[in-house]
Amino acid sequence: MHNSTSSSSLGPGGLDLSQVFFKSISNTHPPSPTKRHTKISVIGVGNVGMAIAQTILTQDLVDELALVDAKPDKLRGEMLDLQHAAAFLPRTKIVASVDYSVTSGSDLCIVTAGARQNPGESRLNLLQRNLTMYKGIVPELVKYSPECILFIVSNPVDVLTYVAWKLSGFPANRVIGSGTNLDSSRFRFLIADHLDVNAQDVQAYIVGEHGDSSVALWSSISVGGVPVLSFLERQQIAFEKETLEKIHKQVVESAYEVISLKGYTSWAIGYSVANLARSIIRDQRRIHPVSVLAKGFYGIDGGDVFLSLPAQLGRSGVLGVTNVHLTDEEIQQLRNSAKTILDVQNQLGI
Numbered sequence: 001m002h003n004s005t006s007s008s009s010l011g012p013g014g015l016d017l018s019q020v021f022f023k024s025i026s027n028t029h030p031p032s033p034t035k036r037h038t039k040i041s042v043i044g045v046g047n048v049g050m051a052i053a054q055t056i057l058t059q060d061l062v063d064e065l066a067l068v069d070a071k072p073d074k075l076r077g078e079m080l081d082l083q084h085a086a087a088f089l090p091r092t093k094i095v096a097s098v099d100y101s102v103t104s105g106s107d108l109c110i111v112t113a114g115a116r117q118n119p120g121e122s123r124l125n126l127l128q129r130n131l132t133m134y135k136g137i138v139p140e141l142v143k144y145s146p147e148c149i150l151f152i153v154s155n156p157v158d159v160l161t162y163v164a165w166k167l168s169g170f171p172a173n174r175v176i177g178s179g180t181n182l183d184s185s186r187f188r189f190l191i192a193d194h195l196d197v198n199a200q201d202v203q204a205y206i207v208g209e210h211g212d213s214s215v216a217l218w219s220s221i222s223v224g225g226v227p228v229l230s231f232l233e234r235q236q237i238a239f240e241k242e243t244l245e246k247i248h249k250q251v252v253e254s255a256y257e258v259i260s261l262k263g264y265t266s267w268a269i270g271y272s273v274a275n276l277a278r279s280i281i282r283d284q285r286r287i288h289p290v291s292v293l294a295k296g297f298y299g300i301d302g303g304d305v306f307l308s309l310p311a312q313l314g315r316s317g318v319l320g321v322t323n324v325h326l327t328d329e330e331i332q333q334l335r336n337s338a339k340t341i342l343d344v345q346n347q348l349g350i
């Protein structure tokens with residue numbers, strides 16, 4: 001199947017139409033391109049892949065967006081539908097193919113292909129189905145974009161990020177999972193709702209597994225720069241631990257609730273990943289809770305495990321992991337989360 005958007009500027013008989021429509025200013029030459037061509041590929045054009053693709057387009061992040069999927073008709077349909085919005089969007093070349101050569105030279109490859117949860121099903125349950133798929137996808141991406149950053153979204157995202165790291169042979173700083181960036185956004189929304197403030201003023205992290213064993217870092221939450229729990233303590237305002245646990249439980253149940261209502265989640269992960277893509281492609285050096293190789297941080301040992309920690313992201317991928325102060329209880333929960341992931345991972349034989 002074919003692809004691309006751009007048509008040649010040569011008209012019938014080899015006439016260069018650009019010369020008909022645009023007359024060059026005399027004695028000038030087109031400026032030589034100094035800006036490097038930037039390219040993102042999105043693998044899997046289902047609910048999640050398309051939410052990410054369209055959010056990336058609205059943010060004017062790249063020169064070229066390549067789409068890949070196993071279903072050629074669906075893929076071409078999605079490509080055309082996005083191309084038809086060209087008049088309303090920043091200029092981006094959109095290409096699509098079932099052949100991975102279309103991803104050639106990508107800066108960032110975002111993998112969303114894979115099975116999704118049925119209502120009530122856990123993310124970890126998807127592993128066997130998506131593992132087989134990844135064995136086909138990752139080597140192709142590496143072949144065509146050996147310098148890219150691999151960004152994993154398919155679930156279970158932490159284990160699949162480890163799988164992608166192993167299959168790619170890339171250094172760990174170039175393999176990242178979307179992790180708990182989404183959970184943290186849900187957390188910030190719920191805290192903001194509770195306190196009636198803007199979610200963008202709430203700094204709060206969920207770390208660990210993107211899933212049932214995730215850990216809420218209550219001790220480091222701040223609103224507008226004010227650390228919330230120590231502020232309440234200083235003011236001798238009582239807060240119920242149960243209220244905090246209820247909010248975290250709501251975060252963990254968020255995806256299950258949305259999936260039971262509409263069948264899948266898409267918009268929030270679309271914004272979450274486009275925001276992360278911006279930090280990487282534009283070298284923003286912002287800190288996000290994403291899935292990184294966590295061995296050695298916060299006393300996590302026992303094997304190579306990917307899980308979410310607050311990490312600084314830039315053009316070369318993961319630049320470092322932030323040293324957030326955790327309570328002993330939070331550290332223990334984080335280690336338990338690592339163990340949950342490692343128990344699953346150790347059965348893979350990779």
Ligand SMILES: NC(=O)C1=CN([C@@H]2O[C@H](COP(=O)(O)OP(=O)(O)OC[C@H]3O[C@@H](n4cnc5c(N)ncnc54)[C@H](O)[C@@H]3O)[C@@H](O)[C@H]2O)C=CC1
Pocket residue numbers: 043044045046047048049068069070071074112113114115116117126130133136137152153154155156157178179182210264265266269
């Ligand atoms: N990390 C996160 O926070 C989130 C992860 N997800 C995960 O994202 C994944 C995708 O979810 P949806 O888009 O809702 O599913 P979907 O079923 O709508 O889309 C999956 C797409 O993958 C394609 N695909 C299947 N096998 C392929 C292959 N071998 N090569 C290329 N494409 C292939 C399918 O044709 C389909 O278009 C799931 O694993 C889901 O659990 C979903 C939401 C949030």
Ligand SMILES: CC(=O)C(=O)O
Pocket residue numbers: 123155182255265269
């Ligand atoms: C499906 C999923 O992982 C989420 O929305 O959190």
